[in-house]
Amino acid sequence: MLSLSPLYFLLLAAFVVNGRTAATGEYLKLPLLCKTPRPSPTQSLLLDIYRLSHLHRIPDHKHKQIIKSPVVSGAPSGSGQYFVELRLGSPPQSLLLVADTGSDLLWVTCSACRQKCSFLHRPGTAFLARHSSSFSPHHCFHATCSLVPHPDRNRCNRTQLHSPCRYEYEYSDGSKTSGFFSKDTTTLNTSSGREAKLPNLSFGCGFRISGPSVSGASFNGAHGVLGLGRGSISFTSQLGRYFGNKFSYCLMDYTLSPPPTSYLMIGGGQNAVSKNPKMSFTPLLINPLSPTFYYIGINGVSVNNVKLQIDPSVWSLDEMGNGGTVIDSGTTLTFLPEQAYRRILTAIERRVELPGPAELTPGFDLCVNTSGGSMSRLPRLSFKLSGDSVFAPPPRNYFIETEEGVRCLAIQSVATETGFSVIGNLMQQGFFFEFDRDRSRLGFSRHGCTLR
Numbered sequence: 001m002l003s004l005s006p007l008y009f010l011l012l013a014a015f016v017v018n019g020r021t022a023a024t025g026e027y028l029k030l031p032l033l034c035k036t037p038r039p040s041p042t043q044s045l046l047l048d049i050y051r052l053s054h055l056h057r058i059p060d061h062k063h064k065q066i067i068k069s070p071v072v073s074g075a076p077s078g079s080g081q082y083f084v085e086l087r088l089g090s091p092p093q094s095l096l097l098v099a100d101t102g103s104d105l106l107w108v109t110c111s112a113c114r115q116k117c118s119f120l121h122r123p124g125t126a127f128l129a130r131h132s133s134s135f136s137p138h139h140c141f142h143a144t145c146s147l148v149p150h151p152d153r154n155r156c157n158r159t160q161l162h163s164p165c166r167y168e169y170e171y172s173d174g175s176k177t178s179g180f181f182s183k184d185t186t187t188l189n190t191s192s193g194r195e196a197k198l199p200n201l202s203f204g205c206g207f208r209i210s211g212p213s214v215s216g217a218s219f220n221g222a223h224g225v226l227g228l229g230r231g232s233i234s235f236t237s238q239l240g241r242y243f244g245n246k247f248s249y250c251l252m253d254y255t256l257s258p259p260p261t262s263y264l265m266i267g268g269g270q271n272a273v274s275k276n277p278k279m280s281f282t283p284l285l286i287n288p289l290s291p292t293f294y295y296i297g298i299n300g301v302s303v304n305n306v307k308l309q310i311d312p313s314v315w316s317l318d319e320m321g322n323g324g325t326v327i328d329s330g331t332t333l334t335f336l337p338e339q340a341y342r343r344i345l346t347a348i349e350r351r352v353e354l355p356g357p358a359e360l361t362p363g364f365d366l367c368v369n370t371s372g373g374s375m376s377r378l379p380r381l382s383f384k385l386s387g388d389s390v391f392a393p394p395p396r397n398y399f400i401e402t403e404e405g406v407r408c409l410a411i412q413s414v415a416t417e418t419g420f421s422v423i424g425n426l427m428q429q430g431f432f433f434e435f436d437r438d439r440s441r442l443g444f445s446r447h448g449c450t451l452r
């Protein structure tokens with residue numbers, strides 16, 4: 001609900017251009033940048049893949065507990081990541097954030113330095129909160145503060161003026177960020193090429209950051225995470241109030257060089273669909289115990305148009321909140337239930353016409369030597385989704401190049417009882433995806449990327 005505060009009028013005024021408002025279908029268009037450990041992918045890629053396979057194989061009791069907490073996330077992780085540049089504060093500071101549909105919180109690495117910033121933090125390595133005249137932490141008693149997990153909820157002194165809202169946000173691999181849940185202005189580019197200034201974007205100003213997913217080499221020098229999840233604090237939920245409750249993206253193949261530009265689009269009217277008659281749809285499902293995630297339903301899998309014998313119950317989302325399939329831009333590989341994975345592996349192995357490499361790449365069950373043969377000879381995988389649609393990615397989406405001339409099946413297995421399936425970003429490449437939150441459906445098309 002929008003209250004008619006002066007800020008709201010200011011905002012509306014900013015969006016009325018030539019008599020048009022955001023309601024006419026203007027949307028935000030943010031370039032998605034990609035980074036990979038190229039040009040020598042093997043080493044770091046493999047490290048990341050090991051880490052990724054740990055990500056969803058945490059001990060049962062811990063997993064259960066995490067799954068039920070509203071802060072669960074698929075963790076921004078993996079070697080192939082997509083980044084968005086965000087300009088925060090006044091004057092604006094440019095920050096590079098991982099675009100993650102598997103988490104809600106938007107957070108940036110913060111520095112409290114006032115003067116000697118270049119000594120403490122090389123310029124461009126953190127958001128310098130004290131250099132922004134419009135920055136302010138939410139008060140711990142403010143209603144917005146109850147939207148983030150905060151460790152000292154009971155110690156909030158409502159009468160004390162400077163009592164910032166502390167947050168602590170944890171990813172499913174144990175990576176953590178904590179600091180002050182704050183607000184500041186953000187400057188964004190719209191589809192019509194104008195700059196829009198939003199007065200109060202809420203985000204975590206992170207002072208303590210730890211864990212493999214959000215620090216170190218695999219974070220690729222990012223300044224934070226742009227959570228695009230379903231929760232009310234996500235970037236998409238906050239901006240949805242202004243631009244419309246949907247977002248879309250096209251993840252272009254990051255192994256191409258130079259990598260083509262992808263875009264993250266937020267809001268917009270019906271234009272995506274009307275421009276794109278070949279769009280297929282599947283319902284977005286809700287798991288009340290894991291409200292961050294965008295779940296979709298898988299009904300079956302085929303290899304070369306032959307339906308595999310997989311018990312349909314392996315795909316189901318049970319009332320305990322376990323199982324189901326999440327579509328996640330922040331995870332690289334795809335994770336499927338053990339039984340389904342074994343059937344797919346066997347079926348693909350049986351139909352592969354290319355020779356294996358001299359040695360298997362560690363961490364993978366199936367690799368092929370593609371130097372002599374064409375990718376098009378690899379078996380075709382397709383997923384039958386709820387709503388009678390079919391998602392049929394090309395082989396390059398599930399055979400990842402681990403070294404020159406070698407590609408490995410980029411799918412890993414998860415335990416059915418406690419885990420959940422994840423359609424990672426590699427599997428999504430080259431497709432246009434539209435997350436329509438109002439209609440609760442996911443649209444996708446193989447042809448949408450070149451239309452804009």
Ligand SMILES: *[C@@H]1O[C@H](CO)[C@@H](O)[C@H](O)[C@H]1NC(C)=O
Pocket residue numbers: 001002003005007008144200201202238
């Ligand atoms: C921003 O301000 C508007 C108008 O005051 C308010 O309705 C909205 O909830 C605020 N957004 C956030 C994220 O605090």
Ligand SMILES: *[C@@H]1O[C@H](CO)[C@@H](O)[C@H](O)[C@H]1NC(C)=O
Pocket residue numbers: 157158159160161
């Ligand atoms: C809360 O803050 C006020 C003003 O700073 C102070 O007088 C009061 O003692 C504090 N209360 C508690 C319980 O700390």
Ligand SMILES: *[C@@H]1O[C@H](CO)[C@@H](O)[C@H](O)[C@H]1NC(C)=O
Pocket residue numbers: 030031085086087189
């Ligand atoms: C916004 O658009 C301007 C002009 O097209 C461009 O120079 C700038 O880099 C864009 N900013 C972002 C954050 O994309």
Ligand SMILES: *[C@@H]1O[C@H](CO)[C@@H](O)[C@H](O)[C@H]1NC(C)=O
Pocket residue numbers: 356357358359369370371372405406
């Ligand atoms: C792939 O096959 C070619 C011959 O077709 C061979 O020269 C090359 O060494 C093989 N690569 C690997 C990694 O096994």
